[in-house]
Amino acid sequence: MTSFLSGQTIDPQAVAARVGGADHGAVVLFVGTVRDRHNGRAVRGLTYSAYEPMAELVAAHIVRDACSQWPALVAVEHRVGALAVGDVAIVVAVSAEHRGAAFAACEWLVDAIKARVPIWKRERYADGQEAWVDPTSFSAETPA
Amino acid sequence: MTSFLSGQTIDPQAVAARVGGADHGAVVLFVGTVRDRHNGRAVRGLTYSAYEPMAELVAAHIVRDACSQWPALVAVEHRVGALAVGDVAIVVAVSAEHRGAAFAACEWLVDAIKARVPIWKRERYADGQEAWVDPTSFSAETPA
Amino acid sequence: MNRFSVRLFARYAELFATDQLDVELPAPTTVGAMISALRARPGGSALPTTLLVAVNLRQATEQTVITPADEIALLPPMAGG
Amino acid sequence: MNRFSVRLFARYAELFATDQLDVELPAPTTVGAMISALRARPGGSALPTTLLVAVNLRQATEQTVITPADEIALLPPMAGG
Numbered sequence: 046m047t048s049f050l051s052g053q054t055i056d057p058q059a060v061a062a063r064v065g066g067a068d069h070g071a072v073v074l075f076v077g078t079v080r081d082r083h084n085g086r087a088v089r090g091l092t093y094s095a096y097e098p099m100a101e102l103v104a105a106h107i108v109r110d111a112c113s114q115w116p117a118l119v120a121v122e123h124r125v126g127a128l129a130v131g132d133v134a135i136v137v138a139v140s141a142e143h144r145g146a147a148f149a150a151c152e153w154l155v156d157a158i159k160a161r162v163p164i165w166k167r168e169r170y171a172d173g174q175e176a177w178v179d180p181t182s183f184s185a186e187t188p189a
Numbered sequence: 190m191t192s193f194l195s196g197q198t199i200d201p202q203a204v205a206a207r208v209g210g211a212d213h214g215a216v217v218l219f220v221g222t223v224r225d226r227h228n229g230r231a232v233r234g235l236t237y238s239a240y241e242p243m244a245e246l247v248a249a250h251i252v253r254d255a256c257s258q259w260p261a262l263v264a265v266e267h268r269v270g271a272l273a274v275g276d277v278a279i280v281v282a283v284s285a286e287h288r289g290a291a292f293a294a295c296e297w298l299v300d301a302i303k304a305r306v307p308i309w310k311r312e313r314y315a316d317g318q319e320a321w322v323d324p325t326s327f328s329a330e331t332p333a
Numbered sequence: 334m335n336r337f338s339v340r341l342f343a344r345y346a347e348l349f350a351t352d353q354l355d356v357e358l359p360a361p362t363t364v365g366a367m368i369s370a371l372r373a374r375p376g377g378s379a380l381p382t383t384l385l386v387a388v389n390l391r392q393a394t395e396q397t398v399i400t401p402a403d404e405i406a407l408l409p410p411m412a413g414g
Numbered sequence: 415m416n417r418f419s420v421r422l423f424a425r426y427a428e429l430f431a432t433d434q435l436d437v438e439l440p441a442p443t444t445v446g447a448m449i450s451a452l453r454a455r456p457g458g459s460a461l462p463t464t465l466l467v468a469v470n471l472r473q474a475t476e477q478t479v480i481t482p483a484d485e486i487a488l489l490p491p492m493a494g495g
Contacts, residue, residue, distance in 0.1 A: 058202055061218075067225040067274050073295075074205075074218040075288065077495050081211040093494070096423055096487055099471040100494075123494055130211050135495045144219065144299060151217075152292045155495060163468070163487075164494030165424035177425040181491040221414050237413070240342055240406055243390040244413075267413055279414045299414060307387070307406075308413030309343035321344040325410040 047120070049104035049162075050095055055122050055133045063120035064140035071144035073151040077135040079128050083178070087171035090129045091178075096163040097125075107157045115150040117141040123164060191264070193248035193306075194239055199266050199277040207264035208284035215288035217295040221279040223272050227322070231315035234273040235322075240307040241269075251301045259294040261285040267308060335360035337367060337399065340406040348376040364388065365395030367405065385410070416441035418448060418480065421487040429457040445469065446476035448486065466491070 057076045120138045137154045141147040166178040201220045264282040281298045285291040310322040334357045346352045356370045385408040415438045427433045437451045466489040467474045
């Protein structure tokens with residue numbers, strides 16, 4: 046199996062090419078990129094780190110879980126390392142016979158990956174500060 | 190504005206390249222392709238025809254409508270002419286700051302295009318027959 | 334009587350064996366009167382009970398008033414995507 | 415007493431200024447006892463009240479029993495995607 050984490054630039058088209066087929070009429074592709082601001086602060090870039098063996102295991106579980114809920118083919122990749130604004134952070138590709146399943150599975154996968162895969166994000170701001178991003182808190186961002 | 194209808198092979202990546210930006214963290218791409226079967230019949234291919242000026246007008250209205258409902262960038266293309274199994278029929282690309290709007294707008298757009306744009310589909314079956322597809326009926330398919 | 338042109342597509346073009354039909358009606362008239370005239374033409378009895386008509390590229394109702402200068406089109410159920 | 419190793423990531427690695435901490439505890443013990451020991455260490459008072467712990471790559475509870483052979487990891491709130 047292709048690994049979930051990637052230390053190199055992710056090509057969304059290459060991920061999308063891993064799904065589909067003559068009996069699948071719908072492909073839904075999600076591409077998450079680094080935004081130039083977060084909570085009102087200007088962002089220069091960020092660094093993703095992961096607990097790698099657990100991230101691979103959890104991602105594989107999530108994919109298996111999605112494929113048991115929807116008759117779909119799934120491919121997922123997540124970047125680790127230093128990213129600049131506009132760089133691809135995550136790609137989720139889903140194909141299914143019909144679009145309903147493809148949309149539902151793709152959105153579910155993105156949510157599940159964000160919630161359950163041990164990956165962390167340290168943002169670099171335009172003012173030179175840095176902070177770990179804590180989606181569970183409004184105040185836990187500690188300037189470096 | 191790029192036209193909605195295309196007589197040539199659609200490149201999903203080229204459509205996706207028309208959305209996105211440094212303040213948009215999410216791109217959702219829908220690619221609809223020709224399936225190898227429909228209602229249990231083996232399909233060889235199909236031909237899309239359109240009432241072209243109305244199709245362009247309605248598609249532009251739908252895009253404007255989506256952009257008034259969600260803060261999103263949208264690009265849409267639909268194929269006309271003869272397609273084989275696996276060929277791209279429709280591509281909808283949406284980018285937004287966050288994924289919720291991008292998913293919702295993309296799915297809404299696909300539904301609206303299918304329901305409201307004057308395009309018709311004639312399927313060619315493996316047994317040599319042909320039929321106009323009528324999504325509003327189970328029985329209106331008239332073998333040629 | 335005036336001559337109205339109606340564009341036909343897909344299955345409806347097959348029904349009438351043409352992609353454009355001329356209909357003689359007193360002008361101005363309505364989409365509803367135009368539909369009645371079409372149903373009386375050879376092939377017209379196979380039209381479904383509910384019909385989608387566009388006038389000047391916009392969806393019309395049976396009450397929409399039309400003149401010979403309008404672009405009128407009879408649209409089968411849409412099947413894009 | 416036995417030596418347990420705990421892997422630390424992201425903000426927690428910063429809190430303890432290391433990515434791996436050794437803790438002496440009687441074996442076998444539980445994740446809950448391990449957490450209490452970590453809170454008593456320099457930097458440990460800044461840990462949040464709710465902690466996510468993985469044992470052998472799987473999410474554990476405070477009641478999960480651990481031995482020195484287990485791979486134990488303290489996981490900050492996830493922030494992928």
